[in-house]
Amino acid sequence: MSQFIQTSIKQFAYYKLLGEKTFEQLKDEQFLVCPNDQSNSIAIIVQHLHGNMMSRWSDFMNSDGEKEWRKRDEEFEIILNTREEMMSKWNEGWACLFKALGQLKEEDLNRIIYIRNEGHTVSEAILRQLAHYPYHVGQIVYIGKLLKEDSWNSLSIPKKASAMYNAAKFSKEKGIRHFTDEQ
Numbered sequence: 368m369s370q371f372i373q374t375s376i377k378q379f380a381y382y383k384l385l386g387e388k389t390f391e392q393l394k395d396e397q398f399l400v401c402p403n404d405q406s407n408s409i410a411i412i413v414q415h416l417h418g419n420m421m422s423r424w425s426d427f428m429n430s431d432g433e434k435e436w437r438k439r440d441e442e443f444e445i446i447l448n449t450r451e452e453m454m455s456k457w458n459e460g461w462a463c464l465f466k467a468l469g470q471l472k473e474e475d476l477n478r479i480i481y482i483r484n485e486g487h488t489v490s491e492a493i494l495r496q497l498a499h500y501p502y503h504v505g506q507i508v509y510i511g512k513l514l515k516e517d518s519w520n521s522l523s524i525p526k527k528a529s530a531m532y533n534a535a536k537f538s539k540e541k542g543i544r545h546f547t548d549e550q
Contacts, residue, residue, distance in 0.1 A: 369473035375493050376468050382504045383461050388522050389511035390457075395450045397514045407443065409510055412503050413453050415442040420460035423482065423496060424467040428475070432482035432492065468493070 390398075390409075398410045407415070422437040447453045476490040487495065512519045524532045 372471050382501045385522055386504045386507050389508050409507050410447045410453050412507055413457050416503055417456040417460035418442040420464050424463045
């Protein structure tokens with residue numbers, strides 16, 4: 368497996384983990400809270416990520432990434448009502464992505480695939496989704512922070528703790544950075 372594919376998988380796994388660390392901090396009813404009329408709840412964002420992942424990564428080497436069966440507009444209506452439903456869709460979407468990436472070979476990276484009838488190399492399609500999914504996971508984390516207020520447990524370096532964090536990092540031997548480490 369190429370370094371690019373391995374690194375992409377690690378990056379996707381990191382953002383999946385950030386979402387899950389947010390979910391762990393929330394009560395079930397908080398998944399349905401919309402900050403305002405123009406925003407989406409965490410459950411709706413998960414619905415959208417699920418729909419996108421299933422469409423983009425199912426048979427992605429042979430069929431357009433925007434599947435005819437996808438109902439994108441419905442992804443932004445309340446469908447998921449429980450933590451269990453939401454986690455099922457979350458895990459199913461990520462599993463589809465990781466399965467597709469795990470089957471790739473280096474020679475696949477320059478192959479042309481289509482998303483909405485627009486050609487992309489496989490590596491471009493991966494990078495496209497590496498921008499899209501963290502964007503939405505960032506929304507999930509931000510909504511989680513808003514809902515938890517002062518009881519939020521930071522998923523990265525807490526405010527006013529950079530010096531302490533860096534001191535701990537620099538006290539260790541130099542090593543290879545892993546994307547599962549806090550950023």
